[in-house]
Amino acid sequence: MKLAINIENITKTYPGVLANSDVSIKVKSGDIHAIVGENGAGKSTLMKILYGMVKPDSGNIEIFENKANMSSPKDSINLGIGMVHQHFMLAKNLTVLENIILGIDRPFLKNIKLSKYKTEIQKVMELYSLNIDLNQYVDELSVGEKQRVEIIKVLYRGAKILILDEPTAVLVPQEVKDLFKNLKDLKNNGVTVLFISHKLDEVLEIADEISVMRSGQMIDTVLNDNVSKTQLAEMMIGKSLPTPPARLTSTDEEVILKVENLKSNDENGRTIFEDVSFEVHKSEILGIAGVEGNGQKEVVEAIIGIQALDSGKVIFKNNDLEKQGTRERLESGISFIPEDRQLQAMIMEMDLTNNVIIGRQNIKKYKSSLGTVKMKNAVNESEKVISAFEVKTPGTSTLATALSGGNQQKFVVGRELEDDPSLLIASQPTRGIDIGAQALIWEKLRNSRDEGLSVLLISADLEELIGLSDRIIVFYQGKLVKEIEAENITPEDLGSYMTGLKK
Amino acid sequence: MKMRFRLVSVSAPIIALTISFGLSSLILLIIGKDPYETFKIMFEYGIRGKSIVSIINRSIPLYISAIAVAVGFKMGLFNIGVEGQYLMGSLVAAYIGAQFSIITPLHILFIIIVAVATSSLWAAIAGYLKVEKGIHEVISTIMLNYIGTGLIAYSLTTIFDEPNSNYDLPRTKELPETGKMPPLNKFFNIEDLQDLHGFLVIAVLVGIFYYWLVWKTTLGFDLRITGSNPIAAKFSGINPNKLVVIAMITSGGFAGLVGLGPLLGYFHRYTIDFPTGLGFAGIGVALLGRNHPFGMAVGALLFAFLQRSAQILDLNDVPKEIEQMMQAFILLIVVVFYEVIRRFIVKQQVKDASKRSDE
């Protein structure tokens, strides 16, 4: 059987990081081959090398048994490799058609023969049973549709090898089923699929062969039939996979946060969310489930005071927060871990000392009566956070941008928790970080909750959501559609509520 | 480790100066002049006693203008309107200040207040337009510069013009003796040289105040965060709109002081010859000094030195405009190198961070 990809002894280092160390894989042609490993294992780097975005320090690659030297994405495309990235590489303000044909023609050619392209693309779509409207603007598409555009994009360029980087990270279970069906169709048409994931259940469902990476090294490649989930997990992290520990304590009766009939429209009059009412008790983690874009992010921002409300009440510890701006709310005992740590939670160019003050600049601890900043207190607090949350850094005067993603997140979570808030709102608190950091954050959240903290948790990771939460509420199309105890639900069911299939 | 990075940052202006000198020498050669001779003449003229006083005098408004611009820069705002703001402030202050006379310290204080209030108000318009109408401050402040010029021209020839004057051109009434800033020559024992402007004292105070405001106060902290990352600032409870207006008003306030050095020091009235261009020059000094109070002081002195020493060039058959080219070169190159060095420092820090964490 022919080899689609033969990777031999690939090594790649970045400053201070050994991303790929002597990695070798053989991918059989026509297979669906999965590469698993936790965040930081080196999978992404390997894929970037395959796709020509990054050059390896040493090693060989053969594509369809010909030696290959890829120094740019164009080289890889010419060899028949197509990559579907985890974060879609689509321009929002261009149409589907424009996104698909981008880069195909040399720029100094005269006119785009749009109709010719359209017919060709239709053929590709028919062949692989993928459907999408070519004239739509990308920002109007759903997540699953955008992924389909990415797949069509690479197939149109004659890709015979499809690399999918964490394709199911943004999909709900139903969309995952659709994707797997598409992948099987592709396989039947002779396409080789390389599937990067850390979700072992899915990998075991779809892959023919599985390769495991850990800490930049290739551990082993096994046939799907010959391996179990536990075995894979142990190969992935060198020890057993941590799961969020079982619930111990029960929630308190006291209501810390109560929202009533929240409603907000956007500037075009369309409803972002409405009729939203729920409560969060003391010593409780309330999980919020919902596909991205169904209003939950905006509800949380409304509670913080960033999103404007058209009607409804936010009551925190029996105080109506309406008159209070974001600053007052943050100072009255609410802490917030935003979704995007680099954009929303930290100032990358500043050091950790300054970053610990963010969100609480005006409290007595950090602001003197003259209006000056109390740097000494900031240094102390920052060091406290660094040690309590095991943030790996030379010191508190290191710039935030110098830290790894996991350490940045640990710092942010630590900053918010060390403040001893009454309510913590956490949005995707463990997104994109290594398992060690994830486990630590989970542990800290549970401990704080046991000590009385109320948590509002938004997460796209359904296992995290179910594992950590006491109760879960589901958002669909701007409304609350379901409330359920976390111990009574499975990820599949949750996914059904999130996509409106179940009511 | 921090020191190491600071030293590295200073290398940028030095490199820029060197390259700029190099380029200027090249141009001088092309037009048939001897670079070495040219620079020698400039230098010798520049370090004469009389020149040094002149240089310090010139640097005062440059420095204050740079601070006005820098306050904006720290917030990520580009106040190109310092030019119009300071001229308006000077005009109004010159007119009102000439209408009465009280003891000098109070009189000067009053003039300062009037100038600062006028210029802040003018700057606030741009702030309002940005916050309410989303107009980028670069465009609005530049448009306001032109509008301000028109308003100044009009009011100077009508309401602010000195009544009953034999002088042909429009100008405001002269400030009374109490409205003039006394020179500092006594304190430095240089009574044989020309006046060293008393406003120097104010300039130093302004620098200290700027430093304290931006780096020591919570307001300055908020300003810097918003300048670095407006989104994180919003999530941390800062009201970015309020801050924009505050920043523009503060920047405009500093701008009001720019023209007072000349006004109180030797002009004593507003005329059509009143020094212009200080607002734009301040932008250059702020960029060169990287918004740092000490760096901008050095930058202001440097540019003032170049301006002064170039004056001798005309007498030596070298176009003195070469000095403007030099200033512009320095500016463009230093801006490039600041960026290069900044990225280098960040890379180093990343290396350090991952090295240390493996230990």
Next chain:
Amino acid sequence: MKIFKSLTKRYIVFTPILLVLVVAQVETYSQLTTSGTFGAAVRLAIPILLAGLGGLYSEKTGVVNIGLEGMMIMGTWFGAWGGFTFGAWQGVFIGMLGGALFGLIHAIATVSFQVDHIVSGVAINILAAGVARFLNVIAYEGVAFASSTASPRIQGDIGIFTMPFLAGGKIGETVTPNLIGRVEDLNIFLVSDFAGLMLGFLSNISYLTLFALILVPVSFLVLWFTPLGLQMRSVGEYPAGAESLGVNVYLMKYIGVTISGALSGLAGSYLVVAGTGTYLEGQTGGRGFIGLASMLFGNYKPFGILMGSGLFGFADALQLRSPQAVHGLLIVISIFLLVLTFKAIFEKKYKASVVSFLLSAAFLIWFVNSTSIPNQFVYFTPHITTLIVLSFANQRIKLPEKNGVPYKKGELN
């Protein structure tokens, strides 16, 4: 009701136009809609149009270009020098090169060195001013009619075109009847005004103007219907995505910014070659920035930029030719503000309605109590128009997604 709704949406555009037409019927303000005014408007709009188009090419590739003014200044100086040394068309070309050179500098600073776009633009403006002054001093040593702030006259000129029959142009040596001009002289409401508009476009039009106007549809075709245009736009929208498909992001940005420099340079050349005939320090008068404003007003589309620059050109024309007519604008503004008052009341925005009512009254009083506007005020008509227009137009502007964000190659994920 639906038609009414869509009309009211456009009221911001229609009402002032209608008001101007009405006011123009009064003798003293007739200059508002004469062919002379419109002709001047066209001439003054072209540099703004070119600068605006220049801004478009740059911003579509994601680079903010505040340095348009500086590039235009280089266009004026090099255009004048080229025109003086060689001839008119050569001057135009050399002016473009001068602007393109500075565009290239901006590209190097922002793309290869990742300098903040606005800082670089500001530095370019300062550099251009210094360079222009310096070059002007050394290039004309000993030449008559040259000073440090002005250059000698260019040789020759571009040539003017007047449409035969419709506008009374020549065919060979014979002068043809000026048909549209006759219509204009008839002074019929709306028809004659419209005739004035057309005549402005058809008589005494420089060939350079025609060239500039053609660039509008050409830009539209290039940016939206060629692979080059698609790649350029993708680089401004999502550079990482474009790069992953093999688009050379840096090259596209360089092309966009250099073209913007060339067009700004052309704008400068136009000012000299089709205008004053010499380089004068300060002759750009902020038009680079007004060009930016027309780009914003035109919502980053070539035809929109044409409309915007036409509006600003009109304001400029009034200021230069008929200050008297500007006085007529006062009553236009007053009535327009009154309309806004009613709209605000209708929308229950009472504070806004009081403000616009007071302003309306103020303008009315000013109008009644004066016969003309002081020329120092008239001087900043285009600048204040810019601010007013931007205040109303800003809501619906859609920037390219990654505009102003420095991009580093390989910066994926």
